[in-house]
Amino acid sequence: MKKAVILLSGGLDSATIIYVAKSKGYKPYCLIFDYGQRHRKEINQAKRIAEHTKSKYYLVKIDLPWGGSSLLDKTKNIPKNRSIDHKDIPSTYVPARNIIFLSFAASYAEALGAEAVFIGANAVDYSGYPDCRPEFFDSYQAALKKGMKQGVEGNSVKIFTPLLNKTKAQIIKMGVKLKVPYHMTWSCYVGASRPCGECDSCILRQKGFDSAGVVDPVIKI
Amino acid sequence: MKKAVILLSGGLDSATIIYVAKSKGYKPYCLIFDYGQRHRKEINQAKRIAEHTKSKYYLVKIDLPWGGSSLLDKTKNIPKNRSIDHKDIPSTYVPARNIIFLSFAASYAEALGAEAVFIGANAVDYSGYPDCRPEFFDSYQAALKKGMKQGVEGNSVKIFTPLLNKTKAQIIKMGVKLKVPYHMTWSCYVGASRPCGECDSCILRQKGFDSAGVVDPVIKI
Numbered sequence: 221m222k223k224a225v226i227l228l229s230g231g232l233d234s235a236t237i238i239y240v241a242k243s244k245g246y247k248p249y250c251l252i253f254d255y256g257q258r259h260r261k262e263i264n265q266a267k268r269i270a271e272h273t274k275s276k277y278y279l280v281k282i283d284l285p286w287g288g289s290s291l292l293d294k295t296k297n298i299p300k301n302r303s304i305d306h307k308d309i310p311s312t313y314v315p316a317r318n319i320i321f322l323s324f325a326a327s328y329a330e331a332l333g334a335e336a337v338f339i340g341a342n343a344v345d346y347s348g349y350p351d352c353r354p355e356f357f358d359s360y361q362a363a364l365k366k367g368m369k370q371g372v373e374g375n376s377v378k379i380f381t382p383l384l385n386k387t388k389a390q391i392i393k394m395g396v397k398l399k400v401p402y403h404m405t406w407s408c409y410v411g412a413s414r415p416c417g418e419c420d421s422c423i424l425r426q427k428g429f430d431s432a433g434v435v436d437p438v439i440k441i
Numbered sequence: 442m443k444k445a446v447i448l449l450s451g452g453l454d455s456a457t458i459i460y461v462a463k464s465k466g467y468k469p470y471c472l473i474f475d476y477g478q479r480h481r482k483e484i485n486q487a488k489r490i491a492e493h494t495k496s497k498y499y500l501v502k503i504d505l506p507w508g509g510s511s512l513l514d515k516t517k518n519i520p521k522n523r524s525i526d527h528k529d530i531p532s533t534y535v536p537a538r539n540i541i542f543l544s545f546a547a548s549y550a551e552a553l554g555a556e557a558v559f560i561g562a563n564a565v566d567y568s569g570y571p572d573c574r575p576e577f578f579d580s581y582q583a584a585l586k587k588g589m590k591q592g593v594e595g596n597s598v599k600i601f602t603p604l605l606n607k608t609k610a611q612i613i614k615m616g617v618k619l620k621v622p623y624h625m626t627w628s629c630y631v632g633a634s635r636p637c638g639e640c641d642s643c644i645l646r647q648k649g650f651d652s653a654g655v656v657d658p659v660i661k662i
Contacts, residue, residue: 278506284545285499288552309590316548319588323544324505327537331509356588363584367540367577369530 221247223334224380225325228252228270228277230262232405232425233340233383235269236391239398240382241338242273249332250277251325255317256284256292259411268404280324289314291409298409300418309348310420312409318351322360322379329377330370338380345388345428347420357381388428396434403437442468444555445601446546449473449491449498451483453626453646454561454604456490457612460619461603462559463494470553471498472546476538477505477513480632489625501545510535512630519630521639530569531641533630539572543581543600550598551591559601566609566649568641578602609649617655624658 224246228234238248252266263279270277290296290311299310318341325337341352350356361379365371383391395402407425408415415422415438429436445467449455459469473487484500491498511517511532520531539562546558562573571577582600586592604612616623628646629636636643636659650657 280504282503283501284548284552286549286552288548309593313590314548315551316544316585316589319547319584320541320544323537323541326540327505327509327535328507330536331505331507350590350593351588353587356584359580359584359587363540363577363580364537366574366580367572368537369534369571372530372571 221245222336223247223249223332224336224338225329225332225334226250226275227321227325227337227339228266229340230264230266230269230405231340231407231421232395232400232402232428233342233391234266235402235405236395236398236400237338237340237382238269238273238275239395239400241336241380243398246336246338248273248275249328249334250275251321251328252277252279253321253324254279254281255314255320258291258294258409261411262406265404265406269401272401272404278328282320284314298419300416301423302420309350312347312420313349316351318349318356319360326364326368326377330368334377335375336378336380338382340383341381342383342386342388342391344385345424347424354381354384357384387431388424389431392428392432392434396432405438442466443557444468444470444553445557445559446550446553446555447471447496448542448546448558448560449487450561451485451487451490451626452561452628452642453616453621453623453649454563454612455487456623456626457616457619457621458559458561458603459490459494459496460616460621462557462601464619467557467559469494469496470549470555471496472542472549473498473500474542474545475500475502476535476541479512479515479630482629482632483627486625486627490622493622493625499549503541505535519640521637522644523641530571533568533641534570537572539570539577540581547585547589547598551589555598556596557599557601559603561604562602563604563607563609563612565606566645568645575602575605578605608652609645610652613649613653613655617653626659
């Protein structure tokens with residue numbers, strides 16, 4: 221069976237890509253990152269989702285002591301009720317986050333002999349992070365081809381971004397068909413007992429479920 | 442003063458680049474990685490070198506539980522007395538190692554407001570690792586430009602590889618002029634009390650000192 225490394229955050233996009241990868245005939249091997257984010261909820265949900273799908277996973281702990289993001293620093297505020305049609309990069313941007321995550325995924329994929337890495341990045345209903353844009357993935361793919369043994373040997377690991385150009389509503393509709401357990405997902409940046417409903421991530425999620433005409437199984441305040 | 446993030450391993454190449462960066466007017470900020478290598482000697486020497494140069498440093502601990510390298514797995518043998526004119530990639534290759542190191546360096550540089558990252562990679566007297574070749578660094582630089590806030594804003598962090606096209610002897614001659622403390626460096630992969638003299642790294646080091654006509658201050662067996 222073909223193997224794929226899946227970057228799994230506990231959010232709805234990454235939960236969906238496990239099922240997309242499975243539907244394409246890949247056996248998923250998940251990487252969950254503890255990178256000093258403000259709360260453990262998404263990590264715990266990611267583990268539950270990996271177990272639910274009977275996928276092997278590693279929890280990779282990394283330390284980014286230099287910060288540079290409101291997502292890493294509890295003394296900073298998470299932006300609330302921001303327009304999601306903005307052009308600027310918000311304070312929740314973590315410097316080089318996907319660049320770091322993909323570097324571990326590439327290492328794991330090569331050691332495992334996996335031919336694919338799946339990442340649930342989205343460049344439509346998203347927060348404007350530069351490392352979620354198609355041009356970034358294209359150039360990162362080229363770098364892997366030049367810098368890895370698999371690449372030099374002509375069988376470079378392929379980065380798949382199946383959600384990149386879909387709206388959140390399209391993702392949810394597809395996920396419902398694939399029976400993604402959205403009740404297990406966690407999107408809110410804040411990490412209180414219930415989703416805050418005001419951060420970028422909550423707003424994008426709510427818009428997606430509303431547009432898809434699907435009831436979000438995670439209860440909001 | 443301009444800031445530069447320096448990838449520091451404790452070997453002679455990375456010790457040299459701190460001094461190259463300083464000679465070009467950069468204040469060095471070092472990253473030392475504990476990535477599960479077979480021994481702590483190079484990490485300890487890297488710390489000593491950072492302290493000797495009065496540079497701030499972070500020790501970044503990362504876990505690569507999937508292995509894929511004789512440098513990570515003590516049950517595997519380190520190749521001995523290998524021809525250094527080979528074309529194949531040896532078992533000491535660590536999947537995506539420089540790709541991972543550079544991703545942390547890029548994150549640190551952006552959070553710090555540094556404009557440069559220095560890496561002591563060499564593509565002349567080296568072990569044939571694909572992530573030490575010029576074409577890799579060019580493509581990785583392009584990926585950072587697309588995937589980071591600094592890049593999008595038009596002031597992408599620049600990766601400097603000042604040793605890339607130099608022979609080991611040229612590096613040592615330059616380092617001697619810059620007063621690099623080579624007695625503090627550690628190159629041997631094995632990590633016994635003295636360098637083994639038989640691994641790729643020892644062989645390349647010895648060839649370099651011999652060709653430069655300089656006595657290696659680290660005593661061999």
